[in-house]
Amino acid sequence: MEDFWVVVLAGLKVWVYLIVALLMVPAMFGFSLGISETYMKILVKTLEVNCLCSEVGGVQQNGKEEMMVSVLYSPHCRCLIQRDDGSMEEALGELRRSRPKPPVGGDFTLSDCFYFYRRGIEDIVEDEVTQRFSSEELVSWNLLTRTNIDFQYISLKLTMVWGLGVFIRYCVLAPLRITLASIGLTWLVIGTTAVGFLPNWRLKSWLSDWVHVMCYRICARGLSCTIHYYNKPRKGGICVANHTSPIDIVILCNDGCYAMVGQSHGGLMGVLQRAMARSCPHIWFERADMKDRHLVAKRLTDHVNDNTKLPILIFPEGTCINNTSVMMFKKGSFEIGGTIYPVAIKYDPQFGDAFWNSAKYNMVSYLLRMMTSWAIVCNVWYLPAMTQQAGEDAVHFANRVKSAIAHRGGLVDLSWDGGLKRAKVKDMFKEEQQKMYSSMVVGSEEDTSSHSD
Numbered sequence: 001m002e003d004f005w006v007v008v009l010a011g012l013k014v015w016v017y018l019i020v021a022l023l024m025v026p027a028m029f030g031f032s033l034g035i036s037e038t039y040m041k042i043l044v045k046t047l048e049v050n051c052l053c054s055e056v057g058g059v060q061q062n063g064k065e066e067m068m069v070s071v072l073y074s075p076h077c078r079c080l081i082q083r084d085d086g087s088m089e090e091a092l093g094e095l096r097r098s099r100p101k102p103p104v105g106g107d108f109t110l111s112d113c114f115y116f117y118r119r120g121i122e123d124i125v126e127d128e129v130t131q132r133f134s135s136e137e138l139v140s141w142n143l144l145t146r147t148n149i150d151f152q153y154i155s156l157k158l159t160m161v162w163g164l165g166v167f168i169r170y171c172v173l174a175p176l177r178i179t180l181a182s183i184g185l186t187w188l189v190i191g192t193t194a195v196g197f198l199p200n201w202r203l204k205s206w207l208s209d210w211v212h213v214m215c216y217r218i219c220a221r222g223l224s225c226t227i228h229y230y231n232k233p234r235k236g237g238i239c240v241a242n243h244t245s246p247i248d249i250v251i252l253c254n255d256g257c258y259a260m261v262g263q264s265h266g267g268l269m270g271v272l273q274r275a276m277a278r279s280c281p282h283i284w285f286e287r288a289d290m291k292d293r294h295l296v297a298k299r300l301t302d303h304v305n306d307n308t309k310l311p312i313l314i315f316p317e318g319t320c321i322n323n324t325s326v327m328m329f330k331k332g333s334f335e336i337g338g339t340i341y342p343v344a345i346k347y348d349p350q351f352g353d354a355f356w357n358s359a360k361y362n363m364v365s366y367l368l369r370m371m372t373s374w375a376i377v378c379n380v381w382y383l384p385a386m387t388q389q390a391g392e393d394a395v396h397f398a399n400r401v402k403s404a405i406a407h408r409g410g411l412v413d414l415s416w417d418g419g420l421k422r423a424k425v426k427d428m429f430k431e432e433q434q435k436m437y438s439s440m441v442v443g444s445e446e447d448t449s450s451h452s453d
Contacts, residue, residue, distance in 0.1 A: 023035075024221075027214075027220070030217065036221075050161060112437075128416065133421050143165045169372050173372070174371050181222035181367065187211070188216075191214075216249075225375070226375060237304070238300075238336075240315070241315060241405070242345055245354045245355060252380065258310055260312075261283045267363055281309060281310070283303075317329060320357075324412060327415075327416055328417045331395050341382065344380070344406075352375055352377075381408045
């Protein structure tokens with residue numbers, strides 16, 4: 001029995017030495033030994049073969065029916081509802097062409113109801129907001145059961161590949177990633193806490209930056225992250241980015257250190273936030289507390305005016321979106337002045353779903369899902385600096401920045417508030433639609449009365 005434990009202990013030592021030598025040391029100093037690149041090449045080739053096997057096997061089993069399904073779920077037709085881009089006036093005008101105008105009662109016709117019926121049914125089947133808070137649908141299966149709940153047997157070869165993938169992800173990659181992530185997060189808490197006791201000298205700022213970047217790089221290796229950066233900018237000002245996941249911070253901070261602004265959390269996230277705030281001027285607040293919001297605005301202004309401090313990283317959406325779109329940016333980040341540096345982040349869902357559905361998974365469950373995925377592949381685009389134009393208010397400035405990020409990242413630009421993830425639609429949105437239709441009817445009545453006179 002003693003010999004068994006000696007062998008186990010020796011195996012653990014070898015495991016730790018390999019992790020430190022092959023992964024942690026290269027991550028700490030920002031270089032790679034080519035292991036990740038080789039793994040990604042093998043993974044891409046495997047998924048390509050899987051896609052071909054799925055198509056061939058599906059056609060052989062279901063024939064024309066399977067071909068019809070593949071057309072319905074092709075990349076060019078992912079939506080269930082094909083909506084018209086026209087305005088309410090255009091749609092109602094089309095309905096009224098074949099309807100006689102009533103002699104009295106304004107410009108209202110009963111056929112107007114069909115427009116509202118149709119829009120209501122379309123939104124019940126597939127609205128623009130709710131689908132942004134669920135995982136992105138894939139065009140082809142990526143050998144993860146979680147992305148294909150209705151999985152059916154296709155071929156023996158594909159089943160064997162899937163079984164081998166389960167073994168590799170859960171028995172090889174998951175223990176390795178959990179070890180790396182645990183070391184990275186532990187070092188982050190210990191390192192930032194220790195640096196926090198130092199006096200506010202230049203050495204403290206340097207050590208804080210080094211600890212943050214080093215630990216984030218180790219955590220990125222723990223998620224098998226492959227990150228491509230484009231147009232790296234000059235550091236400074238306010239950096240704003242679209243928000244998909246808490247690991248957005250890991251992605252961006254692999255390239256440099258930021259002072260972060262965000263919602264206070266409990267649990268594991270809360271522990272990390274409190275530790276990080278000891279060594280770096282991060283700003284955490286309660287969104288529901290008005291006093292916190294006013295204090296944050298003041299601290300942001302003071303931070304921007306101090307050239308010695310780190311650039312600020314803000315996610316103006318205020319919640320995680322599933323990386324298919326960009327939703328409304330809160331105007332508070334654009335009211336404090338200064339230069340805005342937009343950043344577009346786009347994950348490749350074929351290798352792993354980076355979206356955090358906080359209503360469904362807590363932080364630990366989410367991280368376990370990430371660590372049992374194939375990899376996290378991400379593109380980061382640094383856009384040219386943007387400043388507020390003369391006569392432009394904060395809302396229009398925020399929308400202009402949001403549109404630039406959506407265009408660069410290939411995302412859908414939506415004007416809806418991400419707060420609808422947790423709250424109901426405000427009455428003001430309903431009233432806007434009512435006023436729009438009312439103005440059409442009332443305006444027509446005025447025109448009618450003027451003609452009759």
